[in-house]
Amino acid sequence: MKTVPLNTDQAPPISVPLRFFAVAPLFLILAALVLLSDSDNPFADPHMPALLAATHCITLGFMATVMVGAMQQILPVVIGSPMPASRLTARFVFLSLISGALLLPAGFALGQPLLLNFAWPLLLLAFLGFIVASLLSLARSPAHNATRTAILLSLLALGAAVVPGILLAYGYATGTLSPDAGRLAAAHVALMLGGWVLLLIVGVSYQVVPMFQLTPSYPKWLTVALAPALFAALLLNVLLLLFQPDAAWLSVVAQSLFWMLCGCFAVATLVLQGRRRRRVADATLSFFRLGMAALLCAALLAIALPLLPVVDHLETLLAILFLLGFAMSVMHGMLYKIVPFLVWFHLFRGGVKSGVPNMKEIIPEPWMWRHLWLHRATLLAALCAPWWGAAARLTALGFLLQGLLLAYALFAAISVYRRTLARLEQTQPNPIA
Amino acid sequence: MRERGLQELDVCGLPPPEPFERIMHALASLPAESALQVRIHREPYPLYDVLRDNGYAWHTTPLADGSYSIRISRSA
Numbered sequence: 311m312k313t314v315p316l317n318t319d320q321a322p323p324i325s326v327p328l329r330f331f332a333v334a335p336l337f338l339i340l341a342a343l344v345l346l347s348d349s350d351n352p353f354a355d356p357h358m359p360a361l362l363a364a365t366h367c368i369t370l371g372f373m374a375t376v377m378v379g380a381m382q383q384i385l386p387v388v389i390g391s392p393m394p395a396s397r398l399t400a401r402f403v404f405l406s407l408i409s410g411a412l413l414l415p416a417g418f419a420l421g422q423p424l425l426l427n428f429a430w431p432l433l434l435l436a437f438l439g440f441i442v443a444s445l446l447s448l449a450r451s452p453a454h455n456a457t458r459t460a461i462l463l464s465l466l467a468l469g470a471a472v473v474p475g476i477l478l479a480y481g482y483a484t485g486t487l488s489p490d491a492g493r494l495a496a497a498h499v500a501l502m503l504g505g506w507v508l509l510l511i512v513g514v515s516y517q518v519v520p521m522f523q524l525t526p527s528y529p530k531w532l533t534v535a536l537a538p539a540l541f542a543a544l545l546l547n548v549l550l551l552l553f554q555p556d557a558a559w560l561s562v563v564a565q566s567l568f569w570m571l572c573g574c575f576a577v578a579t580l581v582l583q584g585r586r587r588r589r590v591a592d593a594t595l596s597f598f599r600l601g602m603a604a605l606l607c608a609a610l611l612a613i614a615l616p617l618l619p620v621v622d623h624l625e626t627l628l629a630i631l632f633l634l635g636f637a638m639s640v641m642h643g644m645l646y647k648i649v650p651f652l653v654w655f656h657l658f659r660g661g662v663k664s665g666v667p668n669m670k671e672i673i674p675e676p677w678m679w680r681h682l683w684l685h686r687a688t689l690l691a692a693l694c695a696p697w698w699g700a701a702a703r704l705t706a707l708g709f710l711l712q713g714l715l716l717a718y719a720l721f722a723a724i725s726v727y728r729r730t731l732a733r734l735e736q737t738q739p740n741p742i743a
Numbered sequence: 744m745r746e747r748g749l750q751e752l753d754v755c756g757l758p759p760p761e762p763f764e765r766i767m768h769a770l771a772s773l774p775a776e777s778a779l780q781v782r783i784h785r786e787p788y789p790l791y792d793v794l795r796d797n798g799y800a801w802h803t804t805p806l807a808d809g810s811y812s813i814r815i816s817r818s819a
Contacts, residue, residue: 321792390788453786521785524758527809587756654760658767659793669760 321386322396324656324727329404330379331649332720337371337411338713344419345706353695353702356626363419368633368709369502370433371411376641377510378403378440380648381461385444388517389458391451393443403443406436414479426483430476437472441465456533460513463541467505470548474498496551499629504544504568507637512537512575514644522647523595525582532578536571543568562616573609576602593678597643600686604635623696630692642685642716646678649720653727657734665734672726673719681715684708748777755784755810763790770799770815778816786811 341364345352348360355361382400386392393399410433417425444465451458474494481487488494520527527533546564579602583595608631615624650672657666688708694701752769754762762783769779786803794801794815804812 321789387789390786390791517785521759524756588758651759655763655789658760658763659789659796 322382322392322400324652326396326400327379327383327652328649328720328724329400330375330382331645332717332724333404333408334372334375334379335713335717335720337367337375338709338716340371340412340415341365341367342706342708342710342713344415345702345709347419351695351699351702353626353692353705354623354699356629359418359421363415364706365633366411366415366418368638370414371408373507373637373641375407375411376645377507378407378436380514380644381440381444381510383648383652384514385447385451385461388514389448389451389453389455389461391447391453393447395443399439399443403436403440406432406439410436417479417483423483423485426479430479430483433479434472434476437468441469455516456537457513457516460509460516460537463537464506464509464513467501467509467541467544471498471501471506475502493551493554497548500544500548500551503632503637504547505541508572509537509540511637511640512540515575515579515640518644518647519579519582519598523583523592523598524587526585528578528582532574536575540568540571540575543571566613569609569612573606573613576606576609580606593675593682594643594647596682597639597646597685600682600689601636601639601643604631604639604689608632608636626696627693630689630695634689634692639685639689642681645716646673646681646719649673649723653723657727657730665730665737667726667730672723674722677715677719677722681712681719684712684715688712748774749780750777751780751782753782755782762787763793766790766815767793770797775817778814781813781815782806782810783813784810787813 344360344364344367348358350358350360352358352361352364382393382396410429413425413429414433417423417429444461448458448462448465475498478487478491478494478498481491516528516533519525543564547561547568550561550564580599583599583602586595608628611624611628611631615628618624650669653672654666654669685708688705691701691704691708695705750769750773752765754765757765766779766781766787769781773779786805790813791801798818799815800818801813801815804814806812
């Protein structure tokens, strides 16, 4: 037996993660408006400015904002080490990330180089600040577990993904895109989605799935090996993308290896969820299972791609399965679990109090179920959108309604927090202090 | 501080926030010179902040089965 260190610093105030979560739905609404503003079908051509802008509204404005906000809470809760100067770090990262996430899609959609030139330095600052603060937090963590390793690798992937992203934005802004822009873009997408997004979800799932969904733990061998194996496979793929050796079979093998590992994670998670101890319907669990099913479908499609006849838009389909099917589903599920927990925890933390609402009362579950059905319908429409223009409009409508619904749910939770806090401060001294 | 009694609480396998709620309720009724011995399936970092804020000392020991034993008492 070993005694662990006893001191931890204060967890961040609730405003630190909540400000990120509260703003994120706005970007779903913006993505919808950008898609609706295009008279053609933006999904028919991945290089259309409207699709580029809408994609960055979702990946940068929604997903990165949620992930950066969640990290400020996850680091102290899961590995016992908050970010240094948490309020200051949160303000700095929030302002630069949100400004950059507004300007970059605006620059793409409006074809305004000036906006791109404002966007990329802000995003560089945001990610640099976030990565440095997160790495310091990891370095000071008393925990040495598989989640810490996965988070570290996801941050390294993020750092590596930012470089081609900035080069591309600068190239677009100044009209100096190099002939290698296609390869840079592929490396940027691979590192962002296959590295930062996937590895963070993998690492957090090791904790969140058993904890909140009452499943058995992931097998130890899997938690130790999966994130480093995914990272190594990703690096191999990126090197092959950048240097493009003559042996094309090498890329097929490397891609298959990466997607097989993704499939392993999805299957392992679905199997664990099938063995959960409490078999009650739960919208957040259903979001998570939808995400894992979509990741498994994406993995199967990606592995089968080299064997299939050439059909237009299959790679767009793969991106939709990964982005909307896997990543966005999991993020919605996590938000609906994390936000009520945060509100409840910050109300309860002063001690035992009557009048603190039950966690299930903070965001009414019927709203989560409505959101789940809406998200399923949006995903279905998006999967048809590359071939069917009307489905692209339905996808945009789905984003719009999801943004409004999520904003309503999050502001309802914030409102419960404020009302309850005001009442508790007026009526109750702390009984155990 | 001398401890006169030791209460035990096992919250292994309970979903959040039940472990936290049960620990806080147990502490609220804990006699001044007693200690609470908690067994929990994961290390509850957020609990430590709350314990410190409310004047408790604690001592965490990882167990061989992956769970944790936490001894909580009033700060001296």
